[in-house]
Amino acid sequence: MKGSSPATPGGLENFTPKFDAQGLLTAVAVDADSGEVLMTAFMNAEALEATRTSKKATFFSRSRQKLWVKGESSGNFLAVEEILVDCDQDCLVLRVRLPAQGSACHTGERSCFYRRLPMNGPAKLERRLIKA
Amino acid sequence: MKGSSPATPGGLENFTPKFDAQGLLTAVAVDADSGEVLMTAFMNAEALEATRTSKKATFFSRSRQKLWVKGESSGNFLAVEEILVDCDQDCLVLRVRLPAQGSACHTGERSCFYRRLPMNGPAKLERRLIKA
Numbered sequence: 001m002k003g004s005s006p007a008t009p010g011g012l013e014n015f016t017p018k019f020d021a022q023g024l025l026t027a028v029a030v031d032a033d034s035g036e037v038l039m040t041a042f043m044n045a046e047a048l049e050a051t052r053t054s055k056k057a058t059f060f061s062r063s064r065q066k067l068w069v070k071g072e073s074s075g076n077f078l079a080v081e082e083i084l085v086d087c088d089q090d091c092l093v094l095r096v097r098l099p100a101q102g103s104a105c106h107t108g109e110r111s112c113f114y115r116r117l118p119m120n121g122p123a124k125l126e127r128r129l130i131k132a
Numbered sequence: 133m134k135g136s137s138p139a140t141p142g143g144l145e146n147f148t149p150k151f152d153a154q155g156l157l158t159a160v161a162v163d164a165d166s167g168e169v170l171m172t173a174f175m176n177a178e179a180l181e182a183t184r185t186s187k188k189a190t191f192f193s194r195s196r197q198k199l200w201v202k203g204e205s206s207g208n209f210l211a212v213e214e215i216l217v218d219c220d221q222d223c224l225v226l227r228v229r230l231p232a233q234g235s236a237c238h239t240g241e242r243s244c245f246y247r248r249l250p251m252n253g254p255a256k257l258e259r260r261l262i263k264a
Contacts, residue, residue, distance in 0.1 A: 035169075084247065085245065088244070105218075116215060119214070125145040
């Protein structure tokens with residue numbers, strides 16, 4: 001997926017997000033301090049606008065087909081410090097802060113990526129330690 | 133998306149990936165040292181198996197509808213050190229190493245996420261520095 005958006009005279013590029021057929025971008029939330037990947041979800045245009053306005057990560061739930069403020073039921077809001085955009089403008093990285101001792105995963109783990117698939121051998125998942 | 137895979141007697145869980153309607157998982161490649169997100173792409177079952185076997189990140193190209201060994205034309209292979217699996221088993225994080233002075237992005241940038249969308253103001257992209 002080559003190509004880039006037109007640059008403006010000041011050297012800044014326009015943000016022209018490439019939503020998929022369902023109107024969604026992939027969003028990857030990472031810990032603003034450690035860089036650890038916490039979770040991934042999807043955003044439509046409305047979720048992105050709500051995130052910029054509220055500074056709380058807001059996604060689009062594909063199963064419920066509606067906006068979803070992460071943490072609205074658990075209290076584990078993700079305070080968004082920075083939004084990064086990829087070359088294709090179809091994926092975002094959100095640099096976020098969790099509450100102290102908070103968890104991004106519905107299982108109570110800090111990160112959804114709390115298991116590894118070994119590179120060799122049978123396809124069994126192993127637990128891993130996640131740096132805070 | 134609640135629920136987890138059945139645990140085996142030894143405490144390990146089975147890997148039961150939840151491929152989407154197109155047979156794909158989202159894969160997020162991060163620098164094994166810095167944790168920086170380098171790129172995202174998609175994997176089907178074959179791409180995942182090829183990645184585990186070759187230890188080189190191998191994706192499925194949706195536009196070309198075929199396997200794609202990252203770096204096969206540019207030389208910027210991603211050597212995979214670890215594969216992390218999320219709670220839903222529909223997303224993977226690959227901890228990878230780029231060649232020295234290598235770039236994960238087709239633009240020549242180290243990471244595809246070389247721009248930020250400011251949290252306030254007009255939707256113009258700004259460049260950012262990426263730690264190596």
